[in-house]
Amino acid sequence: MTSEIQEKGKRAKAASYVLNIKTTSEKNEALTKIAEQLLIDQQAIITENAKDLAKGEEQGIPASTLDRIMLNSERITAMADAIHLLVKLDDPVGKVVEHIKKDNGLQIEKRSVPLGVIGMIYEARPNVTVDAATLALKTGNAVVLRGSSSAKFSNIALVTSIHCALAKTAVPTDAVQLIEDTSRETAKELFHLKDYLDVLIPRGGKALIDLVVNEATVPVLETGAGNCHIYVDEMADYIKTEKICLNAKTQRPSVCNAAESLLIHPAWFQTYGTQLLTALQQAGVTIIGDANVCQAFEAALPATEEDYGTEYLDLTISVKLVENVYEAIEHIHQYGTNHSEAIVTEDQVVADTFLHSVDAAAVYHNASTRFTDGFEFGYGAEIGISTQKLHARGPMGLPALTSTKYFIYGDGQIRV
């Protein structure tokens, strides 16, 4: 017997071969239709969403999670608006990225092409369903969606609406598949669906990502955790330092590009340490310091080894004195997650040492780590922020959902 995953994977693969050769305008028309249909189906979607919310309340799901599941007219309109913006973005498919002409007359063109079928595994938020489906279609990819059981009714309603829209377009409805069985077993099946999936993208917390990275045999696009540091050098300007530290820690502490740890040069700390930590404390930040910091700043709590490896995702920061930029780099390599790392200094040589030596997706000189973001970089869309080194690193825009293919044009050439 064929399982739901096998069956839907197979259909998505077949659809991907059709979608693969659709034009930009055919894909954009399909996206526009989806945006329109979501608004038309608004009431039905909200009704189904209410079932998820009722079930969640019954099961005692925390209010913050319920809020992430909740859909209302405003949120559905926001989804439709995001699709209209996606339509306007440049199609990354079909670009000739390399052209080689050989002496024997062979013409070799390396062109960007869709990946094929994208598997997407994610947690509570049902808007990821629409986001993932539309990013996939824009880039000519079919998609197999595997959301959370807590948003099951909402996800079915959203995909029903998407299918209804696609039925009126050149894009096959099979290009968007939703796995309705949300058991652990189907997740594991998805991890090994190599015959049909070209890539698997987990979107969610560290536990989900680690599970996928460790278990999947399908290639994974890893969007990882951010244990981001700011190194405040001996030559750091105080005003810039305070602005950057406050912004990186407090503007949105729950996200991966927020700072989690300050490394400070002892000489700078002696002059400005108390002033900086006081400013952070007044902004509501709990300071976890090493012995030197705790001695100088009474409100600091003592840091353990574990603190340096912790992504707090909250108004908490660890603070440690380091002798120089080299010790800062070593600390970052030991505890960092290769996401976003910043130095504040007016010394260009020290800055260059830091930027070139630190192994991270994004390295900053005199700016907040909070800028690591596809929209901030001007990509117009974001698949996620990659902390891996293969394929894509840092904020991933639409090109991250493409591969390349060599087209070779001959006239009977053979290899000699």
Added chain:
Amino acid sequence: MTSEIQEKGKRAKAASYVLNIKTTSEKNEALTKIAEQLLIDQQAIITENAKDLAKGEEQGIPASTLDRIMLNSERITAMADAIHLLVKLDDPVGKVVEHIKKDNGLQIEKRSVPLGVIGMIYEARPNVTVDAATLALKTGNAVVLRGSSSAKFSNIALVTSIHCALAKTAVPTDAVQLIEDTSRETAKELFHLKDYLDVLIPRGGKALIDLVVNEATVPVLETGAGNCHIYVDEMADYIKTEKICLNAKTQRPSVCNAAESLLIHPAWFQTYGTQLLTALQQAGVTIIGDANVCQAFEAALPATEEDYGTEYLDLTISVKLVENVYEAIEHIHQYGTNHSEAIVTEDQVVADTFLHSVDAAAVYHNASTRFTDGFEFGYGAEIGISTQKLHARGPMGLPALTSTKYFIYGDGQIRV
């Protein structure tokens, strides 16, 4: 207790941070020194190689494998020559691949950087040791080598020579690590060495590659098998067809870009089938045909379902009639390995349908599949031929061993 793998992985990682910021000329000087040292150490290498050969003979290793292990003056000179050519190639590291200037004054540069540490696991041939080490160093990467037990003495001698050369240069000797324990357990340990390896590249047969792909949690650069097809369309020119089929099948049948299967349009087959198959047969090729082919060509052996999925790597080819280009594409998607696929036709529309629809690293119109090769494409070096879609697809030159990193230059900018 730290294992050999842990210890050498850690050293390679530390060396990668040093190597990371070496200039092109520092890296090239190190490569030149290695080429020189291999020639100096020639006799010692050949002596150690003789031990591997003696052990292999004792163990009854086939002569063809022993030939692959064998090193002599000519082969060592060829290694040195290859290194001198590598020195001349463009350094792919440090290129600004994208430059973004934001309204707030932030300057964002996306630059190519080394991957970090490359794990290389490979079979008999000791020349892979030198090839992998020098390709890694050229691209600023450290490397952990895990060769075969059958070439252990040779590999140790080669890496000793490399270390002796590096000791005189700016590149740390720790950048090249050889795992001397060639047990299965150490291979498995390498598969999961995520703390120290940035990528794992298997080089060898299908069994090795499948093992690595299925077991490794370190990201893998997969260089896969090639079950390559040639579709001979109704409008195929006979002369071109015969030239291409003979070349793709017989010029070097043991390699991944050789053709393994012919798909032929029935009308064309009726006119030219016997002539083409006779030509192949006269070139020593065994024809395995479907019912129609067997009926028309007496010497053909009947094909089973399994034949269509077989990479013969030998002077054997399966031949099947297909109704049209769509059936050819479907067959290729069912049995192919996404490597190299060719169409022979004078009909441009049919050719375009084939080229755009077939999902493979390289698609050919009127040319032999044998061209899928980094040197043929003019890359000057080849890491392997990728059949995966993430990171690199098709022949991989030096840029496949790089990642990217965002450098962000500010003056106190914060996110609002």
